[in-house]
Amino acid sequence: MRRYRIRDGLGCTFFNAVIVTSLLLPLGDVLLNVFRDSEGVWEHLAETVLFRYISNTAILALGVVSLTVLIGVTSAWIVTNYEFPGRSIVQWALILPLAIPSYLLAYAVTDFFKYSGPVQTMLRKTFQLERGEYWFPAVRSLPGAVCILSAGLYPYVYLACRTALFRLDRNMIESSRTLGAGMVKTFFKVVFPLVSPAVFAAAMLVLMETLAEFGAVDYCAVDTFATGVYRTWLSHGSLVGAGQLSACLILVVVSVLLVKRLTIGNRRVSTNNGASVEVMRRRLGMIGKFLVSLIVWFPVVMGFIMPVCIFVDMTWKNGDQRAIELLGELGLNSIQVSIVVATVCTTLSFLLFSSLRRFPETFNRIIVGGSGLGYAIPGTVIAIGCLSPFFFLEETIGIWFLKLNGQDIGVWLTGSIAGLVFGCVCRFAAVSNGMVRSGYDRIPLALDDASLALGRGPVKTLYGVHLPLLSSSILIALLMVFVDSMKELPITLVLRPFNFDTLAVRVYHLASDERLDEAAASALAIIVVGLLPVIVLSKHVFSNAKISSPGSLK
Amino acid sequence: MKSGLEVNSISHFYDKHQSLDQVSLHVDAGSVHCLLGASGSGKSTLLRIIAGLEIPITGEIKVNGVTLFDDSTNKLPENRPVGLVFQQYALFPHLTVGANIGYGIRHLNRAQRSEMVDKYLQLIELQDRRDTMPHELSGGEQQRVALARALCCEPQVMLLDEPFSNLDSRLRADLRELTLRLLKDAGVATLLVTHDPQEAFAVSESMTIIESGKVIRSGNVKDLYYQPDSLQVANIFGPINSFTSHRLYAAVPPLSGEITNLAGQTEEGTMLLRPELIRLRIPNGDANATVKKSVNEGSTSLLLIELDNQLDLFARTLNPVPFVIGDRVYASFS
Numbered sequence A: 001m002r003r004y005r006i007r008d009g010l011g012c013t014f015f016n017a018v019i020v021t022s023l024l025l026p027l028g029d030v031l032l033n034v035f036r037d038s039e040g041v042w043e044h045l046a047e048t049v050l051f052r053y054i055s056n057t058a059i060l061a062l063g064v065v066s067l068t069v070l071i072g073v074t075s076a077w078i079v080t081n082y083e084f085p086g087r088s089i090v091q092w093a094l095i096l097p098l099a100i101p102s103y104l105l106a107y108a109v110t111d112f113f114k115y116s117g118p119v120q121t122m123l124r125k126t127f128q129l130e131r132g133e134y135w136f137p138a139v140r141s142l143p144g145a146v147c148i149l150s151a152g153l154y155p156y157v158y159l160a161c162r163t164a165l166f167r168l169d170r171n172m173i174e175s176s177r178t179l180g181a182g183m184v185k186t187f188f189k190v191v192f193p194l195v196s197p198a199v200f201a202a203a204m205l206v207l208m209e210t211l212a213e214f215g216a217v218d219y220c221a222v223d224t225f226a227t228g229v230y231r232t233w234l235s236h237g238s239l240v241g242a243g244q245l246s247a248c249l250i251l252v253v254v255s256v257l258l259v260k261r262l263t264i265g266n267r268r269v270s271t272n273n274g275a276s277v278e279v280m281r282r283r284l285g286m287i288g289k290f291l292v293s294l295i296v297w298f299p300v301v302m303g304f305i306m307p308v309c310i311f312v313d314m315t316w317k318n319g320d321q322r323a324i325e326l327l328g329e330l331g332l333n334s335i336q337v338s339i340v341v342a343t344v345c346t347t348l349s350f351l352l353f354s355s356l357r358r359f360p361e362t363f364n365r366i367i368v369g370g371s372g373l374g375y376a377i378p379g380t381v382i383a384i385g386c387l388s389p390f391f392f393l394e395e396t397i398g399i400w401f402l403k404l405n406g407q408d409i410g411v412w413l414t415g416s417i418a419g420l421v422f423g424c425v426c427r428f429a430a431v432s433n434g435m436v437r438s439g440y441d442r443i444p445l446a447l448d449d450a451s452l453a454l455g456r457g458p459v460k461t462l463y464g465v466h467l468p469l470l471s472s473s474i475l476i477a478l479l480m481v482f483v484d485s486m487k488e489l490p491i492t493l494v495l496r497p498f499n500f501d502t503l504a505v506r507v508y509h510l511a512s513d514e515r516l517d518e519a520a521a522s523a524l525a526i527i528v529v530g531l532l533p534v535i536v537l538s539k540h541v542f543s544n545a546k547i548s549s550p551g552s553l554k
Numbered sequence B: 001m002k003s004g005l006e007v008n009s010i011s012h013f014y015d016k017h018q019s020l021d022q023v024s025l026h027v028d029a030g031s032v033h034c035l036l037g038a039s040g041s042g043k044s045t046l047l048r049i050i051a052g053l054e055i056p057i058t059g060e061i062k063v064n065g066v067t068l069f070d071d072s073t074n075k076l077p078e079n080r081p082v083g084l085v086f087q088q089y090a091l092f093p094h095l096t097v098g099a100n101i102g103y104g105i106r107h108l109n110r111a112q113r114s115e116m117v118d119k120y121l122q123l124i125e126l127q128d129r130r131d132t133m134p135h136e137l138s139g140g141e142q143q144r145v146a147l148a149r150a151l152c153c154e155p156q157v158m159l160l161d162e163p164f165s166n167l168d169s170r171l172r173a174d175l176r177e178l179t180l181r182l183l184k185d186a187g188v189a190t191l192l193v194t195h196d197p198q199e200a201f202a203v204s205e206s207m208t209i210i211e212s213g214k215v216i217r218s219g220n221v222k223d224l225y226y227q228p229d230s231l232q233v234a235n236i237f238g239p240i241n242s243f244t245s246h247r248l249y250a251a252v253p254p255l256s257g258e259i260t261n262l263a264g265q266t267e268e269g270t271m272l273l274r275p276e277l278i279r280l281r282i283p284n285g286d287a288n289a290t291v292k293k294s295v296n297e298g299s300t301s302l303l304l305i306e307l308d309n310q311l312d313l314f315a316r317t318l319n320p321v322p323f324v325i326g327d328r329v330y331a332s333f334s
Helices: A006-023 A026-033 A041-048 A050-082 A085-092 A102-113 A118-127 A142-167 A169-180 A183-212 A215-219 A225-235 A239-263 A286-316 A321-358 A362-370 A381-406 A417-441 A445-453 A458-487 A490-495 A503-512 A516-542 B043-051 B097-102 B110-123 B140-152 B169-185 B199-205 B222-226 B231-236 B245-251 B259-263
Strands: B006-014 B015-028 B032-036 B060-064 B066-069 B082-085 B157-161 B189-196 B206-211 B212-222 B241-244 B268-275 B280-281 B289-297 B300-307 B314-320 B330-334
Touching: A006 A026, A006 A321, A006 A362, A026 A239, A026 A381, A026 A417, A041 A050, A041 A225, A041 A239, A050 A085, A050 A142, A050 A183, A050 A225, A050 A286, A085 A286, A102 A118, A102 A142, A102 A215, A102 A286, A102 A503, A102 A516, A142 A183, A142 A215, A142 A286, A142 B241, A169 A183, A169 B222, A183 A225, A183 A239, A183 A286, A215 A225, A215 A445, A215 A503, A225 A239, A225 A381, A225 A490, A239 A381, A286 A516, A321 A417, A321 A458, A321 A503, A381 A417, A381 A490, A417 A458, A417 A490, A445 B043, A445 B082, A458 A503, A458 A516, A490 A503, A503 B189, B006 B043, B015 B032, B015 B043, B015 B189, B015 B212, B032 B043, B032 B169, B032 B199, B032 B212, B043 B060, B043 B082, B043 B157, B066 B314, B082 B140, B097 B110, B097 B140, B110 B140, B140 B169, B157 B314, B169 B189, B169 B199, B189 B199, B199 B222, B206 B222, B206 B231, B212 B231, B280 B300, B300 B330
Parallel strands: B032 B189, B032 B206, B082 B157, B157 B189
Antiparallel strands: B006 B015, B006 B060, B060 B066, B206 B212, B241 B268, B280 B330, B289 B300, B289 B330, B300 B314
């Protein structure tokens, strides 16, 4: 519907185009590398490691997706349909691993299962074994990485499946039953088709996260595209080679996005018009209860409780004065960057979506949609893609300044946190976009019309109606981006200024040096911060049944 | 210069689908005009265009002689002296009742504004709900607040988009009366959108019937009811008897003589008869029809009878109806 003359929206559309173009700058630069000469690095990579990158990435992705779907769907099905002690706790606890970045999980799991770790020590003591007398699977391996990533990422599938099951319209199941379909037929004809798009979408998200994963995979010494990009830049010193690898990765990501688009498109999974289904949960016998509890608690223990215990234990044993001082200093750095990133992202999302609300022109829609692409691009790729535009800008503007007033501004971009902030904003704009958009979706257009018809212009409507109604969405957006930036490793690693460490970077370096003990406090700090959005999220998801929107606003 | 609202030849497209085609209408200041049509006929679009929320391709809109829209002017919605009340009320959920009502007041200081809000709260009889949040109100109360909010801006034109359709029938009548009294007292030109012909009858003297974006008839309510110029218009007001004059002549003998006069006016073409013009009584051995169907409408019943010459007729009689399906009756014109 056209609510304005097209020329009224031109200014806004132009502004949006400028913002989104700059956000997509790193992506463009990476793709340009395909046409640049890597001076033999690409040929070298193709001869030596490229095949390994491809096969490792493929196996990792396939393994993680299958395992997360298995864990996620099973646990969602169990907590929805069976009654057992602790059900209400575990249905919430199952999403806790979201609070732990995969690289921290990798450090903890490795520590737990290593030769001198508690598991192997206990095995040796119990069975009176010596080194070499028994076989134990290596954690720092491809299968190990698959398990670690799955333990960290299954909550995406669990959440999607649980919400879809939860939001299934009871009327639909009841109509199916009254139409003569039994429980089995109802499951396959009604429940499964309604839930599967959600699971599929979540599996795609897991796939993207796996492709982008850097820290955990790097620690497990599995060579994938994401780690390859970093290594090519760091050890070969070849930005072009790294860029060309990145372009390959982007190709894969784009194919995944296309597959998702073609198969499920923008279809809404299920809308709940009636009562939420709180199905009669089946009661179980003693053995049943035990088995079911074992199945649902296992991922929680591996993905959250065990790593937290390990870090707490390490901090307890090794916490010294220096660690605490450092924690304060690094924490401050992390918080500083994260606050700036969160503010910039949320402000941008608000500006973009409020203009889209007013001018929902197709072109504007495409532009605003493009601002979220960064989230699909692995952090390492974004970081690499930022470098040459940064160098170019730094030099051009530096010379310009020098000519203008004889002032040398030096490395104003890569030498300050500005570059780091830009990289993070490119990647996390999608997060705040999502929150702001869903906030806007909940404000009926009739309220805009009412405000305008009551004589308030667009700007007054923006702060009189939109802002107050969006306040909770905006707060959540700030929180989500804040936490994502706190956890972000590869972008920080590449784009941070010299002598500027954050919690994530410190943990990464210490863990690489096998000095994890010293990093435990920092790791715990990251986890504690990461818990905040998980708690908000869980309240959001599990209290849906109780929220009833005021009738007049449906 | 005409007073009130003037809409001239408005055309509008949604994408490539034409939603309004050369629509014109006029509403006098202080009067109520009904816009009647099925859902999807373009009624709401026209209201949105008048309010400035949608921009037409061509046409002209004037209020009390001032142009709001034509080829060269387009006043923004916030600058039009037009109030709009929505079917879904659209109260701001984050503001109290008082703040909702005062939302559109401009150029007044705090005290004056508060006084104004109080005045309208009193008019809608919700004085004690000033600090209540909208979702705590009932549907009828919400609608009253929406109305007060629009009135508070002292508009010259008020657009009501099926504002009563979500309310139960008794509440609807009361609120409708209150609303229209307030609007008439304020000398506002009111355009009421409805798909319910009974409502249109109850509130206005003039109406425009719109279908698929075109005005198919406009004028005085009584004229439209008793002298519809097409079956389409006549059908809007409920079931009607229609037959070619040829068939009517065939139907004449069993009916009383008065019909000849009526029927004589249309030698050719279609003859339309409202069901209430047919009178039924218990026959004294002079039965000429059989009752085929009977629908209770509350105070009246709509009966389908079959005359002995196989012609079907609708007849409306006051309840209680002394006939059941299958009874023989005597039918005549009243």
